[in-house]
Ligand SMILES: NC(=O)C1=CN([C@@H]2O[C@H](COP(=O)(O)OP(=O)(O)OC[C@H]3O[C@@H](n4cnc5c(N)ncnc54)[C@H](O)[C@@H]3O)[C@@H](O)[C@H]2O)[C@@H](O)CC1
């Protein structure tokens with residue numbers, strides 16, 4: 001019993017992320033009991049730093065380390081860690097970026113022989129004479145950058161969960177000069193490095209270790225709101241914060257090492273949950289002794305087109321391999337013939353289905369002929385899902401779940417139930433967001449709002465990639481659909497998710513929660529969106545080799561397949577179940593890509609737990625694949641998950 005509880009807690013610890021106020025609430029009882037959290041944090045950070053140097057064959061006695069230290073407790077962690085490293089013989093210079101430092105930590109650092117460079121003329125630090133001229137202040141910044149660039153290791157302890165908004169002042173200057181900073185559009189470009197297993201360092205120096213979080217990162221929403229120094233390793237304390245999982249911030253965290261403070265996680269609501277085998281397994285319906293092909297689930301597909309018949313093949317093959325009893329295909333003759341040639345098991349034409357997948361490879365409104373048959377079929381089908389505040393929505397709520405991809409996204413009705421899953425990539429979500437904003441369904445709030453400007457130009461794919469959670473939530477709350485936003489880390493936001501109802505984002509701007517759909521859905525007991533605390537589901541199982549044409553078609557077919565297998569009959573769908581199954585589809589998809597490419601690199605890797613036996617190290621980079629390979633590996637991925 002106890003062992004089971006430990007296992008569950010460990011799984012939660014490694015796969016759930018909590019916002020900073022929840023983390024502070026979990027710390028409180030331990031601090032009240034006098035548990036020395038800062039010492040524990042610092043000890044772990046020093047150990048990880050030493051290990052990083054060792055991995056690069058740098059002796060600690062020969063190592064030059066720079067600590068960027070802020071005035072809060074994050075700086076305190078850094079100072080104690082730096083003191084421990086100085087005690088081991090490293091040459092450590094603390095660059096104080098604020099007006100104060102954690103006093104006890106600083107005293108320990110000085111005792112250990114650490115050197116200090118203060119950047120702020122207004123600094124009030126015991127034993128340090130400040131009050132220097134503006135000219136000298138500028139000179140000190142240049143010296144600090146020189147020392148940091150020549151160091152073997154930079155420890156970034158400027159800010160942690162106490163960050164408010166983008167980094168400003170000297171911390172902002174240091175991060176901008178040593179790391180990356182926003183361009184004129186507010187986009188923060190991360191270094192262009194190969195995707196390696198374990199987010200391994202590719203040989204560059206100085207190494208960067210972030211304390212708790214990389215300074216300047218959007219701790220709670222995963223954005224990069226300003227300058228930030230991308231880390232090779234982030235040692236995170238107590239519990240994961242959302243920035244550890246959510247793109248783009250997760251890519252600035254590098255490898256994650258989590259220090260368990262034995263927080264009581266039992267009643268805490270995470271903001272984000274990473275899909276793992278155990279969660280995905282729940283979406284895989286094992287066949288019953290008495291099953292027939294119908295009871296195992298039938299998927300209907302309105303995919304492909306005369307122009308892109310391959311998308312029909314890919315989506316059908318994925319649906320057929322996703323643990324289903326049968327697939328039915330509707331489409332133009334050319335695509336029908338190709339589907340049959342590739343999957344003789346496919347049944348052509350209409351019939352009863354437990355789920356739909358539509359739109360992959362179908363033309364959007366800009367590219368379609370006026371009488372395009374696929375668009376007409378998809379539009380007629382989607383009409384059945386339209387919700388309206390003053391109509392009887394029984395029919396819409398009783399429809400089978402549907403995956404709406406690519407060319408069908410521009411036909412999505414204004415308001416739909418949560419068992420409509422939309423699967424845009426960033427460009428498609430940008431288009432949808434523009435349409436919703438033009439319809440007045442929600443504000444266009446974005447990064448521009450915290451840059452002080454209001455965005456008047458259209459939302460671009462890059463805006464979505466910069467603030468994926470914001471836009472996914474925007475689409476979910478505006479339309480009521482379950483939104484699966486594809487990327488290296490794919491996220492699934494259900495209209496009932498916690499962040500659809502949260503107060504502010506990391507920029508401190510209010511989050512738009514205008515959601516007429518929520519009101520509509522609430523009047524219909526059949527679709528339960530009332531949970532209100534659903535975390536964002538993130539899935540990073542895919543290697544970067546998966547970014548290849550047609551991979552999205554495979555995903556849409558695969559999710560259609562899992563939904564069909566999970567058809568629940570008359571009881572209605574819960575928004576959280578739909579989100580879970582969709583996210584599991586993305587997980588299986590990523591695993592299939594990993595199997596096909598023989599790669600151990602993943603968009604997101606669960607953290608190493610500090611102090612546990614030597615963490616598993618992966619090395620296989622793998623090889624390129626095409627989307628058909630991914631479809632063919634679905635069976636093996638399912639087998640691995642249920643094993
Ligand atoms: N509560 C605790 O006792 C524990 C806290 N721990 C550490 O303490 C951190 C939280 O400490 P704090 O609450 O002191 O906060 P931080 O140390 O994260 O941040 C506060 C500091 O950052 C500066 N700052 C905030 N926003 C800024 C901005 N936009 N631009 C420039 N500077 C900015 C503030 O002026 C202040 O100096 C955690 O992240 C963790 O590293 C750990 O030691 C574990 C125990």
Ligand SMILES: Nc1ncnc2c1ncn2[C@@H]1O[C@H](COP(=O)(O)OP(=O)(O)O)[C@@H](O)[C@H]1O
Nearest residue numbers: 486487488542543544546547549550551552553
């Ligand atoms: N860098 C990456 N790492 C891992 N997976 C990725 C990466 N970039 C994209 N993907 C995945 O590849 C797939 C691409 O789908 P999509 O953009 O719809 O392509 P297509 O329209 O050609 O099918 C998605 O599942 C997405 O999550």
